[in-house]
Amino acid sequence: MHSIHNRLFLLFLSCMMALLIIGSYLYYRSTTEIIHDKIGDMAEKNISQTAGLFDLLLEGYDSVTKSLNSNYELLRLLELRDKETNPAASANMERSITNILGAAFYSREDIIGIHVVTHKGKLYNYEKRFAGVIDPGFTDTDWFKKLKDSSGEMVWMGLYDGSVINTMQKEAVFVFGRQLYDLDTYKKIGVVFIETDPKPIWAAMSNVTISPNSRVYIANNENRIIATTEKDGVETPSFSGLPRPDSDHVIVDKSTDQLIVAAKAELADWTVFGLTPKADINAQVVEARKYLLIVVLLLVVMSTALATLISRNIASPLKLLIRQMRQVEMGNFTGTVNVNSFEEINSLVSSFNRMVHRMDELIERITLASISEKNAELQALQSQVNPHFLYNTLDMIYWMLDERENDRLGRVILALSHMFRYSSDWQEASRTTLRQELDQMRHYLTIIENRLEGRVRTEIRIDDAWLDVMLPKMTIQPIIENAVKSGLEPLNRPGLLQVYTRTTQRELCIVIEDNGIGMDERTLTELQTALSDGSSAIRGNEGHVSAANGGTAGDRAVMKRRGIGLPNVHRRIVLMFGEQYGLRIESKEGAGTTVTIAMPLPSKGRKIDEHTDR
Structure with a gap:
């Protein structure tokens, strides 16, 4: 009944x-x-x-x-x-x-x-x-x-x-x-x-x-x-x-x-x-x-x-x-229902089929996100040797330098310690705020500015309204690292690195712009193709050919270690926000490179970490 x-x-x-x-x-x-x-x-x-x-x-x-x-x-x-x-x-x-x-x-x-x-x-x-x-x-x-x-x-x-x-x-x-x-x-x-x-x-x-x-x-x-x-x-x-x-x-x-x-x-x-x-x-x-x-x-x-x-x-x-x-x-989630009945039932069945297909896509996206996060975590850990022992040793060196009043070297050691702590802590969360990412970026820039001794100048213009926006962990630092190593460091003149935000009707964009050596047409096309295909083939040195340029063949040969590359960053942004978001790269050889991190713009009345495409 x-x-x-x-x-x-x-x-x-x-x-x-x-x-x-x-x-x-x-x-x-x-x-x-x-x-x-x-x-x-x-x-x-x-x-x-x-x-x-x-x-x-x-x-x-x-x-x-x-x-x-x-x-x-x-x-x-x-x-x-x-x-x-x-x-x-x-x-x-x-x-x-x-x-x-x-x-x-x-x-x-x-x-x-x-x-x-x-x-x-x-x-x-x-x-x-x-x-x-x-x-x-x-x-x-x-x-x-x-x-x-x-x-x-x-x-x-x-x-x-x-x-x-x-x-x-x-x-x-x-x-x-x-x-x-x-x-x-x-x-x-x-x-x-x-x-x-x-x-x-x-x-x-x-x-x-x-x-x-x-x-x-x-x-x-x-x-x-x-x-x-x-x-x-x-x-x-x-x-x-x-x-x-x-x-x-x-x-x-x-x-x-x-x-x-x-x-x-x-x-x-x-x-x-x-x-x-x-x-x-x-x-x-x-x-x-x-x-x-x-x-x-x-x-x-x-x-x-x-x-x-x-x-x-x-x-x-x-x-x-x-x-x-x-x-x-x-x-x-692979099956579909095929019926030819009343219009309302046909609409219901079509909605169900779309829902199942969407669920299958979301499950696959979550699986890929998990794999990507694990890869990023492993790649971060591979770039460290016993990170806990390392940043504890760095803290000890910092206090020894502080006792000898070597402030400059102490700041470098302290920044390096913070970077190790931040990059190795993947168990707490795979997402972070823009504020924490900027802190990590500043620690890295402290090291770079001391190493290059004034050859790189940094300008950061981030609107305070977007500091609590959520984004994948280790998003900005790999882009900054590639911009410095492959774009600004090879310059024979002082370089400028700019980090700022801009918005459109639907997007919040974090822009990393440098005036380094840039990329040629072929390298830029290969990199954009790798990002659009979600390819994981660009790793190691190729992953560092990012914001600044594609780098030379010699540069790629020198950089042998593996790190978190741009395809990985792009893939995690896509998995978190949707396929219409991610990294967008523009570059001109001899003029510099601009990398734009595109994310959904939080609307009014919505929490800043909620996104409809997630």
């Missing part, structure tokens, strides 16, 4: 899953609401259309009864037949009445039978099956009493499993009728009721169904079922608790476990109810849920693969970097 690969994987996967869950939930909720709204709108539209169909159907039925009630010939024959006693005339009248009923019967295809009952109980029929048996007790039924008690309006009696009057007619019928009146006297003549095929009503009712379990009811104002699509065994709802709309409104109720829609037929006191279980409505939601689940599972798999790919792309370069860091911890 602490690896960047696993954490990135879990982080990315968690974010993707959170977004996926939230998006899926919102999509599912929105889809559910849309489906419910669409189904509700569809149910509302369907029941509104069904109510319109019922109105058209009832209007047609109403026109049939009105046509019979307005048929003057029919009404006249019915009234005369009740008074006629002649059998032949009665038969003719009945035949005419039957023909009028037959004309009305064939005006619509869905009419099964037309029945007219006069107020005196005479029955006239026209139906598909003439061999039927008339129910003798139909006059005592509720529907007939309701029809007989009506005052001329249409009476919609509803659906029946068979004919209400013909016991042989077992097919379902839809029954309606009205009173027949004499249009002149407005006297009741009888009743007419018609039985029709209920298929048009069922077809209109089926338009309300949304699912196979949808139920459609037509109920009147007395909550009596006129027609229904309900199957046997299904509990009939209580219509008293169901909402009833106005004549021109449709009600959609979603508050219960069923979707209830209701609309009112204008030509009858009917209310059409459609009841659909919400479980059926949610079937579409379940299908949408299954589809959404499949999509979510696919997205989860894709998210997992994508999270793995991204976390691996980020973690793999870092793992390579960590592996190389462990190699660096073990001391292997």
Whole structure:
């Protein structure tokens, strides 16, 4: 759990899953609401259309009864037949009445039978099956009493499993009728009721169904079922608790476990109810849920693969970097990391490679510095014979000369003793200050000035601000020694040795300048090449060909002892401060030589011995 690969994987996967869950939930909720709204709108539209169909159907039925009630010939024959006693005339009248009923019967295809009952109980029929048996007790039924008690309006009696009057007619019928009146006297003549095929009503009712379990009811104002699509065994709802709309409104109720829609037929006191279980409505939601689940599972798999790919792309370069860091911890600075990843990781790897390369360079520089310091120390010690015994003996000679008041020789001996002490003390530090280097230089000049007896004059102009600057030990003295021995001592005139400082924007320069014999072009080029290459080939006498000149061949042959040469001084300055610093030599034959010690200029706020390139 602490690896960047696993954490990135879990982080990315968690974010993707959170977004996926939230998006899926919102999509599912929105889809559910849309489906419910669409189904509700569809149910509302369907029941509104069904109510319109019922109105058209009832209007047609109403026109049939009105046509019979307005048929003057029919009404006249019915009234005369009740008074006629002649059998032949009665038969003719009945035949005419039957023909009028037959004309009305064939005006619509869905009419099964037309029945007219006069107020005196005479029955006239026209139906598909003439061999039927008339129910003798139909006059005592509720529907007939309701029809007989009506005052001329249409009476919609509803659906029946068979004919209400013909016991042989077992097919379902839809029954309606009205009173027949004499249009002149407005006297009741009888009743007419018609039985029709209920298929048009069922077809209109089926338009309300949304699912196979949808139920459609037509109920009147007395909550009596006129027609229904309900199957046997299904509990009939209580219509008293169901909402009833106005004549021109449709009600959609979603508050219960069923979707209830209701609309009112204008030509009858009917209310059409459609009841659909919400479980059926949610079937579409379940299908949408299954589809959404499949999509979510696919997205989860894709998210997992994508999270793995991204976390691996980020973690793999870092793992390579960590592996190389462990190699660096073990001391292997030669390896590099090569990756091609994100820009930030590429930058990190490049910085690491540069850092390792820099560390390798610094270690090599430190190693070379250590070797150079050891060489300088050995070379200094080689120029001495038992230095401790020697400078102790020199101190003893100095005190003996002091007792004899030989001050001049005593100063030389004392300066020589200090020089031995300073040059032999390499265990304390390989660095020193400019102040200590100048003290060492003055001791050496004391010896030189006494030896040459006024042939060399020295001018020292060092700014006190730079006296505490750190530099490698034994830096100035070898340059002064070479300037005197190879440049000023061979002169046949008095020589001048100048030591001073100057600064640039970035460098502090210690300049050792003499007006000695100088160097020719070839010798100067060889010396500059040796310094720039860091060569250690110039040793011994060649090391003394420095500030003053390259010296003659004879001079080099005479000087056999080994000392700290200019390449060694230059190399230690480079190792301490960087390759842009070190010794810079300028010389002209017969005019003198100038050696410049270039070091970094200490900036404000930084200790004087701190250097960025170190």
